[in-house]
Amino acid sequence: MAQILSSISSGISHTNSVENGYTDLDWDNIGYGVTPTDYMYMMKCSKDEEFIDGQLIPYGNVELSPAAGVLNYGQGLFEGIKARRREDGRIVLFRPDENALRMKVGAERMCMPSPSVDQFIDAVKKSALANKRWIPPPGKGSLYIRPLLLGTGPILGMSPAPEYTFLIYVTPVRNCYFKEGSTGLHLYVEDQFHRAFRGGAGYVKSITNYAPVLKPLTNAKDRGFSDVLYLDSVSGKYIEEVSSCNIFIVKDKTISTPATNGTILPGVTRKSMIEIARDIGFKVEERQISVEELLEADEAFCTGTAVVVVPVGSVTYQAQRVEYKTTNINSVSERLLSTYDAILNGQLGGKNTGWLVEIN
Ligand code: COI
Secondary structure (H helix, E strand, O other), X not given: OXXXXXXXXXXXXXXXXXXXXXXXXXXXXXXXXXXXXXXXXXXXXXXXXXXXXXXXXXXXXXXXXXXXXXXXXXXXXXXXXXXXXXXXXXXXXXXXXHHHHHHHHHHHHOOOOOOXXXXXXXXXXXXXXXXXXXXXXXXXXXXXXXXXXXXXXXXOOOOOOOEEEEEEEEEEEOOOOOOOHHHOEEEXXXXXXXXXXXOOOOOOOEHHHXXXXXXXXXXXXXXXXXXXXXXXXXXXXXEEEEOOEEEEEEEOOEEXXXXXXXXXOOXXXXXXXXXXXXXXXXXXXXXXXXXXXXXXXXXXEEEEOOOEEEEEEEEEEOOEEEEOOOOOOXXXXXXXXXXXHXXXXXXXXXXXXXXXXXXX
């Protein structure tokens, strides 16, 4: 058993044995926290230049000016991608080009330069491969890859930062972000706080969309809920998205999800599930969905990189709680999840083959 000592300037260190190419984590109990891994990726550029010369460096803390744009004015974006190890030994990424393109859209909104799609994918591949021993065995979870685009140059006046850093760190995670996974999420419909508003940045993965939901999310978790479902900030009548994922409803075999109208994150899993659902014969509508429709739905489920596809077990809106059956193996969410798994495992050919990027 080889012993590998990984110790970095930040003081973070770990001694891990490697057996059969794996680090010695307890793979049956991975969790959803940050496990320090071996390497991260860093690439920098100044305001009017392009990113060049990215490199892998040991995983550790980063040094920042106290006046960094990201620290003072929240000029930052993040992405989430998973690398999965298959039974056939291959390691695959799911549609990383979509994350790269979404980062470009976000960068434009947040006045930042962004890496090209090729640079982004190359960096994601390198980050996963350099940390290969942290990619969980097949079925036990995945390597969560977190690309960040940050305004790291110092700035005091309200202007874009003079320097930017594209940074990727990775960490092994269990299959579903939520412990309750297939038993169903308990969602609280929030009618006081909003996540996004017209003309804001709800449609990009800006870090500034996440801190404001911590308050309603913490309140809801303290009351036993899994997560919060937000309503539109204009009328308070229509459902938008959950703090960590997109939402779908099913009524009479038609699947519906809120349209991406500027206040909803265009999730890569959301987009993929719409395509998969249409391919397997469902009618899918992207439109405004009232809370009443959600309460009367046959089924509801959430999608996201972290959550993948997870059924909703109950929704609580003001004094009303509605429960949905989550044990039906023929539910729409089960069918979507099993089709998605089949695509990832290379069991479905056709156009979905192009969704996978193999890295080993
Ligand atoms: C993801 O699904 O990758 C996300 O960004 C959600 C995150 C808040 C865990």
